[in-house]
Amino acid sequence: MVFEGSSVAISHTGKVRSNNQDSGYSGANLFVVADGMGGHAGGDVASSIAIHRMEPLDQVYASTDDAQASLQAAATTAAGDLIRAAKERPELAGLGTTLSAIIMVDDYAVIGHIGDSRIYLYRDDALTQITADHTFVQRLVDSGRITPEEARYHPRRSVLMRVLSDMDADPELDMFVMHTQPGDRWLLCSDGLSGVVDEAHILKAMRMGAAPGRTADNLLKQALDGGAPDNVTIVLVDVGGQHAISSGTPTIVGSASNPANITIPAARSTLSNWLHPVRQAANEPSHFEPAPEYLEELIEEDRRRAKRRRLGWIAGMLVVLAMLGVAAFAAYSWTQTRYFIGADDDSVVIFQGVQQNIGPITLSTPLRDTDILLADLPEYQRLSVERTITARSLSDAEAIVARLQAGADAITSQQTQTPLPTPVPTPTEGAG
Template identity: 70%
Template sequence: MVFQGSSAAISHTGKVRSNNQDSGYAGSNLFVVADGMGGHAGGDVASALVIHRLEHLDDDPFASPTVAERALRDAIADSATELIDTVGRRPELAGMGTTVSALLMVDDLAVIAHIGDSRIYLYRDGSLTQITTDHTFVQRLVDSGRITPEEARYHPRRSVLMRVLGDMDPDPELDTFIMPTQPGDRWLLCSDGLSGVVDDAHTQKALAAGNAPGRTADTLLKQALDGGAPDNVTIVLVDVGGAHPVFTGTATIVGSASHPAGIEVPAARPGRTSWLHPNRQAANEPTHFEPDADFLEELIEEDRRRARRRRVGWIVGLVLVLGMLATAGVMAYQWTQTRYFIGADEDTVVIYQGIQQDIGPISLSTPYEDTGIALDDLPSFTRSTVERTISADSLEAAEVIVDRLRDTAEAYG
């Protein structure tokens, strides 16, 4: 059955890279995002090759979602075989690969296939849910509870893929599953150029606005560009039913798959640098790679060392803060001991050292001298003033006040 709804696809090079290695596809029933990797030309070829290998599924009438799931899995496996054959003909492209996140609509069900760190989200009833799981090193750390999802966004190894469609494995390990969908659902497929820059809260807000898929995709792209867009950005947005026009016409292909050069396996151009852009060439190097077992162990050990350094840093920071607080407390107490005030004990006038305040059970003053002046010898107003305490900036000032009180007591007596 032809999918009833509307869709849009958009792809942008971003603000750092000089070429687009992403590809995207939005058809009648099939929707795909592929994020290529492997150098200047290799990523272009890998993502474009996958799109063109899968696009025939768009028009196939499937007897059931299970049949469609098998066909989608087989087509992606065939793409892996073609990548291997391509590298055999062009050895300079060795190491190229791509992520694949594909959505195939069959009746009211969504057939999903996924490998890598591109993502599929579902926005339903005001809530955004990430449907696919990233096949990355940091996601493994998140799953094991060693880091938080927020820490994963800024982890220095966040681009290390544990699974990818590449030129080494003819039988890639895919995630495939079938989900029900319903009118009003909004499906978002995107490369990490979007999800790595725009957080889920802003993505949800854009999807909740209810604009047409094309305008919504433009909004998300603008947010990625405003965030710096260090990588290619590809977005495919799919609305199930809804008020916007139903898809008609030919499929929309974006990114490297939209250019014949993406399939013709162009030779890589030499990188250029200048004193104005010294890091430009480095920005075009592959940021994703699939580690072997030995390197993975090195990454795990590196993360353990980082965790230990983080704990030591917290402990050192805590000790420094406590030390600073203790030093400030000592200095504050020493300052209070430079102050004096006149007060009363049970029946006489007393000079106190410190200030007229307490911190919990800690008194900030101590009796310095009992003057021997009886409270009963003072006029009632003067006695009341002493009982409320009289501040003095120094011991000398306190002694002057005491002399006046003694004179008053003698005169009153």
């Protein structure tokens, strides 16, 4: 049965690179994205070889098993082509490509994947990443050593662990089959999109419900607005749904759309490299498939980086704690320049500090007990002392105490000058 759906394929060089090493294919039953690697020309050749080896798979299959077998066989043939290309043209040594493909068989999607291009499924208002990146940083994420957010900005995020290349005649693809249903939307893309536009914004574009062409244009615009440092390739596939069924006429985009014109550029002069450093950097490989010993070096480097992060975090915390300690000491020192008058049991006391406490920490200490009894003070002075009286300085506190002493003396003097009442004689029994 021919797949019933609507699809689109677009590819863009991006804002930094001078050539497009991506390739994409959208047909009747086959949908593919390939992201080439290997320098200015090697990536072009690699992704083109992969796409043109995939093209014959765009047909009707009797079963998903047949489709899987054909997909694996085509990938193996493509790897052989890459090996031969590197032998015949030594300047292409190190070329390779990612490959993410879907073959629609009845109500199923047969998926083959290697590298860090991605396949997403938008279903029931949710976006799910179907493929796993075959990258060094993804291993770090899987092992819990870094978070997915840290992986987006990790300096080794382009180091590939598995890829179609001239180094492996028997590539290991992730192969699996998923049931698909009307209304599903499948997105295949190179990391030129997924590395710039996060899943939240991809999901927002999907939710708009526009046709595949408009949705792909929207996603491409977001990648370009984000700087598009790499080539961007998007293949979007709708299963049934509201959009018109496509004719199935194959669409090939990127370097595979014009493979005959791929040429090896002459080496740039030192002066040209100096005048155009950004353009030179743009033509460096966007991916790198490392040798095993290099991976060991990367793992050790990542351990050192993690250790430096921990030491930096600890040092930062110590600096913050030190600053808090200095601030706390300065604040406490300021409180010790303040004074107030208060009560301690039954007498008036001069306190150094402020009246507030911080939890169990007391910000004041008794400086001098004045020996003025609260009971000797007038009522209004006694209440003021019990509520505490703030002093501007120690001399001000002494002046306040002097006034309290005067008040106490006045009360004592009044009590001394007041005559005692004359006792009334008690009548004696039998007096005549």
